[in-house]
Amino acid sequence: MYKRLFGILVMVALIGVFIFNILESNNDTAEDVNSNGATIVSPDATEEYGGIEPGEEAPDFDLETLSGGSAKLSDYRGKKVILNFWASWCGPCKKEMPEMQDFYEEYQDEVEIVAVNLTWSEKNEKKVENFIDQYNYTYPILLDKDMKVSNDTYMAYALPTTYFIGTDGKIQQPRKIGPMTYEFMVEMIESLN
Incomplete structure (x- = not known):
């Protein structure tokens, strides 16, 4: 026994x-989840996760806007750009979006926020429209319906993912994975030329 x-x-x-x-x-x-629910990519994962590095040209794209038009990233050349990838189901995205709106209202003459929705991951496009209307977000919302921009080009595998683009059209700061604060956006924009 x-x-x-x-x-x-x-x-x-x-x-x-x-x-x-x-x-x-x-x-x-490569990844872990922080207390906010945001996926954090370790520095050792740069090769695995890829993405655009500081100093590289921000790849151009042409996407449909939520309002039914279309927009290219190059339309914003000459302006500082915060390029943000998000989804309406993403908790950390929901946390940062009010701060992005406050920032946009204060700095929209100096910087453009381009918020690319991962529409392919949403239940439907109407859900995105209802979400934006409910919270009165006024910065441009672009729809990535086929994963090409978010996954294939910018490798935004964790949400939210944000790139900081200078007036020259180049990535000028390391990308941010996880929610941004108003103060962080101010700091990033002050560092861009």
Whole structure:
């Protein structure tokens, strides 16, 4: 009986070690979630997650706007741009959007906020429209319906993801993954030329 009990304990211990090793290897991967629910990408994950680096030209794109028109990133050349990727179901996005609105109301003469909705991940486009109307957000909302801009070009795999583009059309600061505050946006814009 003791041999059997000892055998069971050894098996449980081995299973525990196996599970611990699997969990540890998952912790060594590229991402973690912070207390706000935002995905954080570790510095070691730059290669895996890709994205546009400071000094690189911000790739142009042409997307439909929520109001039914279309907009290109290059339409904003000559202006500082905060390029933000978000979704209406994203908790950290919901947290930063009121701060983005406050910032936009104060700084819209100096900077443009271009908020690209991951429309392909939404239940439907009407949900995005209702969300924007409910909170009276006035900065431009662009719709990425086929993942090409958010995933293929800017590699916005975690939300929100934000790029900071100078008047020269180049990324001038490291991208931000997770919600921004008003103060952070002011700091970023002051660092752009």
